[in-house]
Amino acid sequence: MTDMASFREAVTAWAAGGGSDRARELAARLGVRTVVLLEGLSDVAAVSALEARRGRDLAAEGVCVLSMGGAMNAGRFAGLLGPAGLGLRLTGLCDERERGYYARGWERAGAAPEGFFVCAADLEDELIRALGVTRVEELIRAEGDLRALQTFRRQPAQQGRAPEQQLRRFLGTKKGRKISYGRVLVGALPRDRVPAPLDGLFAVL
Numbered sequence: 001m002t003d004m005a006s007f008r009e010a011v012t013a014w015a016a017g018g019g020s021d022r023a024r025e026l027a028a029r030l031g032v033r034t035v036v037l038l039e040g041l042s043d044v045a046a047v048s049a050l051e052a053r054r055g056r057d058l059a060a061e062g063v064c065v066l067s068m069g070g071a072m073n074a075g076r077f078a079g080l081l082g083p084a085g086l087g088l089r090l091t092g093l094c095d096e097r098e099r100g101y102y103a104r105g106w107e108r109a110g111a112a113p114e115g116f117f118v119c120a121a122d123l124e125d126e127l128i129r130a131l132g133v134t135r136v137e138e139l140i141r142a143e144g145d146l147r148a149l150q151t152f153r154r155q156p157a158q159q160g161r162a163p164e165q166q167l168r169r170f171l172g173t174k175k176g177r178k179i180s181y182g183r184v185l186v187g188a189l190p191r192d193r194v195p196a197p198l199d200g201l202f203a204v205l
Contacts, residue, residue, distance in 0.1 A: 004059040007032060008066050015068075015076050027086050033062040034205065035081045037092035037102075037116070039071045043123055045182035047093070050198060053187065056205075063205055071098035075105035082109035092116040093123065093201055115204075117197035124168050124178065126195035127185040133163045139184055140167075148174075 007030055010023040026032070036058075038044055044067050051058055051065075058065060068077050071094055082090045090111045094102045095118075102116050119126045128136050140149050152158060152170050161169075171178050186198075 004030060004032075004064055007064055011064075011066065011077070011081065014080060015073065020080070023080075024086060027088065030059075031062045032064050032086075032088060034064070034089040034091060035077075036063060036065045036201065036205070037074060037077055037081075037090060038065065038067050039094060039098065040069065040178075041067050042178035042182040043067070043093055045179045046123055046127070046186045046198065047201070049183045049186035050189075050194065050202060053189075054202065056202075058205065061205070071095070071101040074098075074101045075108055078102075078105035078109035078111060082106070082111045084108075084110050090115055091201060091204055093119065093197055095119055095122040097121075117200045119195070119197045121168070123182070123195070123198070124171050124185075125164070126197060127182075127189070128164050128167050130189060130193045130195050131185060133167065135188065136167050136185065139181075139188055140170075143180070143184060145177075 007023065007026040010026055014020050014023045036047065038047065044065055047065050066077070068074060074092070074094070078090055079085055081088050090106065090109065092102060092115075094116060099118050103113060106113055106115060120129075131139075137146070137149070140146055149167075149170055152173060153166055158166050158169070171181050
């Protein structure tokens with residue numbers, strides 16, 4: 001069965017230097033109208049978690065959520081998929097320090113410059129601030145990672161850092177942890193505490 005995963009694979013292959021025919025065919029067959037360009041898989045996990053919480057089926061709505069493997073690829077993907085390429089509507093989510101990659105990519109692709117949403121530092125920072133340190137620590141305990149966090153906090157490099165900074169850094173210390181906690185943290189958000197960039201993204205989908 002052809003699904004949105006096939007379209008993502010075709011676009012990724014195209015961006016890596018392959019042909020465009022498969023991506024074009026699938027975009028038409030699946031009725032793709034919008035692409036959400038994300039930096040990495042942890043962002044995809046967070047978006048997918050909020051999609052489930054809100055009872056949405058983005059693929060069925062013609063929305064493709066795509067990890068680019070880094071913000072530096074924003075120009076490439078925007079060019080292939082946006083007005084100058086497949087003609088799809090572009091939106092996305094990025095870290096503040098990566099805003100320039102998105103802005104330049106959107107501009108070169110002929111897309112609306114306000115079409116993406118920017119996290120203050122990154123999405124993990126937004127989620128930690130929305131939940132608060134105590135709640136995040138409770139979730140880490142529930143996931144069985146409290147001892148690892150305590151060991152991490154005793155490292156010399158973590159001394160003097162704010163708890164929020166320690167938590168944010170901790171999530172990136174083990175492969176797959178950011179992806180796992182992307183789902184966990186979004187799943188624990190009160191309905192009225194969804195970070196503005198993530199809430200704004202869903203508002204336009």
